[in-house]
Amino acid sequence: MGVGNLISIPVAHAVGRRPVYLLSTILLAFGCLWCAKSKSLNSHIGGRDIMSVAAGTAEALCPIIVQEVFYLHQRGQVIACFCALQTVGTAALIVASPYIASNPHLGWRWWYGIFGSVSGAIAVLSTVFVKETKYDRSASALTGAGLPSEDGTLVPVTTHTKRVMDNVNYRPRSFLRDMRPWAGYSDFWLTMDCFKQMSQVFFFPNIFWLILVNSAALGIYVLMSALFAGILVQPPYLWSFDALGYVFAGQVATAVAVPIVCGWLSDLTVKLLSKRNRGISEPEYRLLALIIPTVSILISTVIYGRTAQDPDNWTWAGIAVTLNFEYFGFVGVVVSSFVYCMDAYPQRVDAALVLICSCRGFIGFGISYGTISFVQKEGYAGAFNICAGIIGALMCLGIPIYLFGKQIRRRTQNFAID
Numbered sequence: 506m507g508v509g510n511l512i513s514i515p516v517a518h519a520v521g522r523r524p525v526y527l528l529s530t531i532l533l534a535f536g537c538l539w540c541a542k543s544k545s546l547n548s549h550i551g552g553r554d555i556m557s558v559a560a561g562t563a564e565a566l567c568p569i570i571v572q573e574v575f576y577l578h579q580r581g582q583v584i585a586c587f588c589a590l591q592t593v594g595t596a597a598l599i600v601a602s603p604y605i606a607s608n609p610h611l612g613w614r615w616w617y618g619i620f621g622s623v624s625g626a627i628a629v630l631s632t633v634f635v636k637e638t639k640y641d642r643s644a645s646a647l648t649g650a651g652l653p654s655e656d657g658t659l660v661p662v663t664t665h666t667k668r669v670m671d672n673v674n675y676r677p678r679s680f681l682r683d684m685r686p687w688a689g690y691s692d693f694w695l696t697m698d699c700f701k702q703m704s705q706v707f708f709f710p711n712i713f714w715l716i717l718v719n720s721a722a723l724g725i726y727v728l729m730s731a732l733f734a735g736i737l738v739q740p741p742y743l744w745s746f747d748a749l750g751y752v753f754a755g756q757v758a759t760a761v762a763v764p765i766v767c768g769w770l771s772d773l774t775v776k777l778l779s780k781r782n783r784g785i786s787e788p789e790y791r792l793l794a795l796i797i798p799t800v801s802i803l804i805s806t807v808i809y810g811r812t813a814q815d816p817d818n819w820t821w822a823g824i825a826v827t828l829n830f831e832y833f834g835f836v837g838v839v840v841s842s843f844v845y846c847m848d849a850y851p852q853r854v855d856a857a858l859v860l861i862c863s864c865r866g867f868i869g870f871g872i873s874y875g876t877i878s879f880v881q882k883e884g885y886a887g888a889f890n891i892c893a894g895i896i897g898a899l900m901c902l903g904i905p906i907y908l909f910g911k912q913i914r915r916r917t918q919n920f921a922i923d
């Protein structure tokens with residue numbers, strides 16, 4: 506999925522969002538059908554790789570599309586709602602997976618068949634409903650600096666500002682024109698420009714810190730997800746295989762909590778602090794929304810480790826509930842990180858988001874690859890205490906990032922504008 510981000514976002518930077526998004530949905534459906542018809546393990550892994558590359562595209566591309574459609578003061582709530590709906594869909598599929606994939610029921614091939622059919626339907630619907638959102642916007646337009654009035658002065662842009670359509674220099678939009686896979690323009694040199702921007706943005710202290718926080722949150726979630734089934738099916742819990750999917754039903758609560766905590770509350774915080782700051786909004790206000798998610802990750806990580814280490818003295822909730830609390834923290838970190846990048850570096854959103862998504866994918870893979878040996882060496886409690894210590898250290902690093910964020914942005918601004 507990390508590779509998918511590294512490939513798709515630079516291409517979308519050059520040719521537009523719509524063609525890359527449509528291609529990814531088609532590729533995802535193809536990968537699912539490949540897996541459903543696979544005859545060997547190597548073939549199956551090949552199909553899974555195609556699915557991952559296609560699915561990885563959505564991690565950064567969809568938030569970028571949302572960012573280009575909504576205003577600054579709406580982004581927190583809209584991005585949170587987007588992630589919440591994504592969470593509900595994921596939870597529903599995971600809960601149903603044991604019943605679909607088990608032998609007494611449809612079987613694992615039908616799991617891929619159903620998912621591939623859904624992906625194909627999404628590809629058809631996206632052709633109609635997902636429009637191109639990439640347009641060249643100046644720095645002043647991105648910040649809402651204003652539009653020239655009749656007397657030449659700048660009038661601030663608000664949600665009620667209406668632009669006069671220029672039908673002299675641009676052809677009017679029509680349904681058939683909107684149905685084209687691409688908008689008709691492309692500059693593949695922008696692909697290399699995106700890689701250049703990524704190499705610069707990676708070394709911004711605030712972005713690098715967000716990459717570490719996202720990677721740690723995902724890594725811990727991967728670790729929990731890899732271990733929970735083996736813990737719950739053994740004594741004293743003795744869960745059945747079919748019941749394991751219900752653990753993820755708690756993600757519905759995450760879908761409710763994230764828009765409130767990281768959406769509505771984040772937007773409200775920005776509005777209140779902006780009023781105190783003479784109407785000027787600072788991107789660092791968005792970082793305050795990270796407090797509740799990171800604290801949730803810290804607490805759930807410690808409890809999960811102790812429950813797994815000593816299950817006789819802890820209930821199954823120490824595994825199932827904390828897994829969902831950690832997932833809430835992970836989604837909250839993702840939402841807050843995305844919105845901060847959009848506000849802090851509006852002309853480097855593509856580069857920042859692809860770095861966050863791809864790097865956390867690589868680190869998450871590294872953690873999952875060494876899960877068993879890590880737990881065998883340190884024990885459940887020791888392993889998760891180390892993870893909690895990492896999150897705690899990153900939380901402490903967030904304090905100077907918040908306090909000196911404006912100075913960091915000022916020093917990095919030369920590399921963040923066109």
